[in-house]
Amino acid sequence: MSELGQATGSALDALAAELPEQIVLRDPDLLVSYAHDESRFTGRHLPGLVLLPRSTAEVSQCLAATHRLGLCVITRGAGSGLSGGANAVEGAVVLSTRRLNTILRIDPVDKVAVVQPGVITSALREAVFEHALLYPPDPGSVEICSIGGNVATNAGGMCCVKYGVTGDFVLALEVVLADGRVLRTGTGTVKGVAGYDLTSLFVGSEGTLGVITEVTLRLVPAPDPPTTLLATFPDAGAAGDAVQSILSTGATPSMLELLDRTTLAAIEQLSPLGFDDTVGAVLLVQSDSSTAAADVTAFEEACRGSSAIDTVTSSDPEESAMLLHARRLALPALERLGDWLLDDVCVPRSRIVDLIARVERVATAEGLTIGVFGHAGDGNMHPTVIYDDADPASRAAAVRAFDAMTGAALELGGTITGEHGVGRLKAAWLERELDPVARDVQLAVRRALDPSARLNPGAVLAPSVESGVV
Amino acid sequence: MSELGQATGSALDALAAELPEQIVLRDPDLLVSYAHDESRFTGRHLPGLVLLPRSTAEVSQCLAATHRLGLCVITRGAGSGLSGGANAVEGAVVLSTRRLNTILRIDPVDKVAVVQPGVITSALREAVFEHALLYPPDPGSVEICSIGGNVATNAGGMCCVKYGVTGDFVLALEVVLADGRVLRTGTGTVKGVAGYDLTSLFVGSEGTLGVITEVTLRLVPAPDPPTTLLATFPDAGAAGDAVQSILSTGATPSMLELLDRTTLAAIEQLSPLGFDDTVGAVLLVQSDSSTAAADVTAFEEACRGSSAIDTVTSSDPEESAMLLHARRLALPALERLGDWLLDDVCVPRSRIVDLIARVERVATAEGLTIGVFGHAGDGNMHPTVIYDDADPASRAAAVRAFDAMTGAALELGGTITGEHGVGRLKAAWLERELDPVARDVQLAVRRALDPSARLNPGAVLAPSVESGVV
Structure with a gap:
């Protein structure tokens, strides 16, 4: 020692x-x-x-x-x-x-929940649903992730195209600082400009500024069951056009997800849904507004105007769930092909098609399978590299592919992480995304809150820690 | 010297x-x-x-x-x-x-505007309206205030009950730091969690962290012309109940404003609108959604269920404007009664009635006229003290009343400023609103960005500067 x-x-x-x-x-x-x-x-x-x-x-x-x-x-x-x-x-x-896993309070009148950070996200969603309320954020890991982690990474999910990300629902926080002092941020009011917005500073700070011990969350009235549209397209380009058209209808989708050809092929292997070779991309679109039927008709027309092969809609909850089945199978289907490395990049919505094309080129160059699926309505996609973890050459190719895709997102005017956070995986990448002034300011803020640099060292803005062995 | x-x-x-x-x-x-x-x-x-x-x-x-x-x-x-x-x-x-007053870019596809800080808010609203887009924030000073000032104070307005405050529309900033370095915050994407949210830190920082030189703003599709409801009530308590009922209908008002008895009396003196003595409060409610007619019917029922005396609705733009006339006259009418000192406090929406009652007690105690009007849907009210600036006793009474009202907002679980900012007027009050840990963290962040304390000294978190003479 x-x-x-x-x-x-x-x-x-x-x-x-x-x-x-x-x-x-x-x-x-x-x-x-x-x-x-x-x-x-x-x-x-x-x-x-x-x-x-x-x-x-x-x-x-x-x-x-x-x-x-x-x-x-x-x-x-x-x-x-x-x-x-x-x-x-x-x-x-x-x-x-x-x-720290207690739901401390649900206030149906002020539409607010106060929770400890260890509460599992789906447990909160179920608890507020009993009051006819919705806590919208729904990361893919909603059944196992915790509210504290969601706040620390500003987690997203499929709801964001309509409702926004976790941070959009955080009204106030209790945070224990690096030296043990307890800080309260935010107010109990809808508006408030008394001092700096420390709440937003802690959201997405990934454990580098303090330990979140209580979260006050905004809730919304539970919407009606959604109406769902599944549309197939000959290629990702047509689906990307449809995304733009859908977002220009004036109606707001509550979900707008895309699956690419590689992901669809993996799904067909796991559970044949009948997508034949002519289908190069699928969009899954929902509306949960009071005008959902009219909204989805408008979305359907937008898809047809963007060369959709076929469209199916349903307002029946069970049928809707069946239409969403393909989206739920995306990662499980890709996982069955080998080890997987899931990226999380976000580009301007108008560049999704370019991102998918870049990923296809990377897959060809490295001889790897890379499926792309994700939150097309936000430009936030999850290209997922399939590789063989036992094969050093395959591992190296996976890392090269991952780096090429993350770099492509930056080149397309995007960001290295849309909703998963920087952590240790992308700490070196953050140095590339930020200019030197932004880097200096980020570090100055971190030092102001944690002068001894004891909180989550090596995460977020710091050179990546060398890989260790457990 | x-x-x-x-x-x-x-x-x-x-x-x-x-x-x-x-x-x-x-x-x-x-x-x-x-x-x-x-x-x-x-x-x-x-x-x-x-x-x-x-x-x-x-x-x-x-x-x-x-x-x-x-x-x-x-x-x-x-x-x-x-x-x-x-x-x-x-x-x-x-x-x-x-x-610095140029609109640099309006992108109707990505629904984004990039503007310099000196652009007048109404000029931007008019420019984006030509693209069938809306920039929602509409502070009372919309015709004369600038986007940079709006961002620096996180300004609000009548739109907030539906659309949120200025900060909800700021995607990215260019800021010149205290030492002249140029910082860019935010990304060009809808989502992004790469590093701390510096954009939100600068929003509402009132010139204490840097000089904002460029603002990237999110826009929304221009809604249809709104449908308007004017409802009269016997007293503020009934109007306050109606605010709760309206917000529980499930429909979202795009405006929800309240005028109290004192304000209505001042309006009657300036421009008789026919509110007789039985009217103790007025609510003005709008919906600009695609279901506006049904929304306003629901709001009307909510008002009738809360003892409304009378209700009038209109979807005709000219008639709607006439219904809003009373709201527009609120401050001009109060101004005619003497010098005015306008407060900006925000309480939980459920406490608006208590706030108005507290203000009435203060007015009686000090022998002053104090009109209350404002954004009831946000709990953000503007109690306005009428006094005689030439009379030292009246000035002193006005200051005492102002302090009592601001203190009442804190006691009711609210905040000292909903949308006007702390500035120098409420710097001493901010010391009361924040606990010592929050105060320390606010100051640590300020020092991190402006180590020499050269930016807006005396504003926000600092003892009030003694009144000087120009």
Whole structure:
């Protein structure tokens, strides 16, 4: 053990000694499941120690102690992230929000929910639905991810084309700062301009500015069951045109998803839905407004005007679910083809077709299967590389393809991450996206909130941590 | 002249010498109109010098020079603010964005406008309307205020109940930092989580973090002409109940404004509209959705269910304008009664009735007329004190009333400012609204962006500057 290691070991001992034993894990067999999230190709280490605080007061106690002892802290929600933002670094303390999992309040009159960060997103959605309310954000991992993680990454989902991202629903936060102090941001009012918007600063900050311990969320009246449209197209270009047309109808879709030819082929292998070779892309579109039937008719006309091969619509909930089946199978179908590396890039909506063309060129150049699906209405796509993790050459090709696609998004006027966050996977990429002034300002803000640089070191704006072994 | 005064004078001379003479004003007769905004009871001084840069490059040149010379800079938009945020302090440089007044681009496909900060808000609204697009924010000063000022204060207006505030439309910013460096925030995409949300940090920062030199704004399709409802009530309590009922119909009003008895009496004096003594409050409600007629019928039923005396609706644009006439007359009518001091407080929507009751008690206690009107749908009201500026006792009573109303908003779970900003008028109040941790974090962020504390000193989070004389 190095000297640094010894010092860290002593500090971890001291930390364990002063905190309630019920919230401290040190058994290596248990620590291993806190080493990393669901990302690939990101550095990860066994945590030095895991903390499972049960209250804001305990989080504050934990951070006051880690601050005093000079220990780094990685905050972990449900661990479903895909960017390595919750991966442990050597000697670090992982603080899990798992036990902070209470829905504190649902107010149907003010349409507000107050929740702890460990609440699973689908559990909140179900709870507010009983009050005829909707919490719209619906990341793909909605059944397993937590609200705290959603806020920390500003998570999205299929709802965003109409409702916006997680941050659009966050009214106020309680945050424990790096030194254990407890901060409250936001107001209990709809409008308010009293001081800087610290709430938005913490949204998407990926555990680098503090530990979110309470979230006040805006809710909306639950809409009627949606009407659904499935449209097939000869190629992605036609589908991309249809996306523009749909968004120009004046009606607002509540979902606008695209599946490309590669993804459709994978789906056909898993569960034949009858898409033949003439189908090069599919759009899935919904409206949940009070004029849903008329909206979907307008969307259907927009698709037909953009060379759609065929369209099917339904307002029946069961039939709608069947039409969405293809979208749900996208990732499971691609997963069956091999190991997968899922990218998350966002381009101006007018450049989706260019992005898909670039991905096809990358797939050809690297001899890899890359399926593209995602939130076309936001320009936010998930090109997914299929590779063989046991084959070093395939791994290298996957990384090259991933880098080429992320670079293509930047060249198309887009961003390296639409909704998954930077984490450790794209920390080096963020250095490329930001100009030097933006980089300096981001780091200055980070230093202002965490002067000792103890929170999630190596994540977001920092050189990528070298890959470690657990 | 004090030593400080001499040093500042030399620095101002040096500044004038190194900048293009066409952008420097030093004639005291001209400086006087840059001394303050439209606020009352706020410190104001003659600026040391006024800068009128014509480009981002010139703004950068100005700030690099003021930074080097140790001069403070007050950024000024159109000067229509009501919180003293643009008031000069002694020896400061006032930088006006007046000449940065070009609409750089309107993109009807991506529904985006890129504008310089000096563009007048109504000019932008008219320009995008020619493309069948709407830029929703509509502060009361829409005809004279500028986009840069709107962003700096996160201005609102009557649209917010449906569309949100200025910040909800800001996608990206160009900002010149305190030392002259040029920062770009945001992305050209709908979603993006690459780094901290610096855009939201600058929105509402009132010139304390940098000078905004370019704004990328989201636009929406222009809605149909609205359908309007005017409902009269026996008292504010009934109108407040109706606000809750209207917001529970499921339909979204595009306007939801309230006028209280005092405001209505003032309007009757200016331009008799036939509201007799039985009318204690009026609501003005609009819907601009595709189901406007049905929406307004639902709103009308909600009002009738909350003891409305009478209701009138119209979908005819001219008749709608006539119904809105009373709202437009609110401030002009109150202004005719004497000098006025307009407050801007925001409470949870469920507390509007309590706020109005508290204001009535304050008016009685101080023997003053105080009219209440504003954006009931947001809980954002503008209690307006009528006083005699020439009478010291009346001035003192006005200040006491203002303080009592602002305090009442805090006690009701609200905030000291819904849309006008803190400026110098409420800097001391912000110290009361924020807890010590929030105050520390706000100041840490400010120091991170402006380490030498040269930008808008005394505004927002700082003791109020003593009132000076111009």
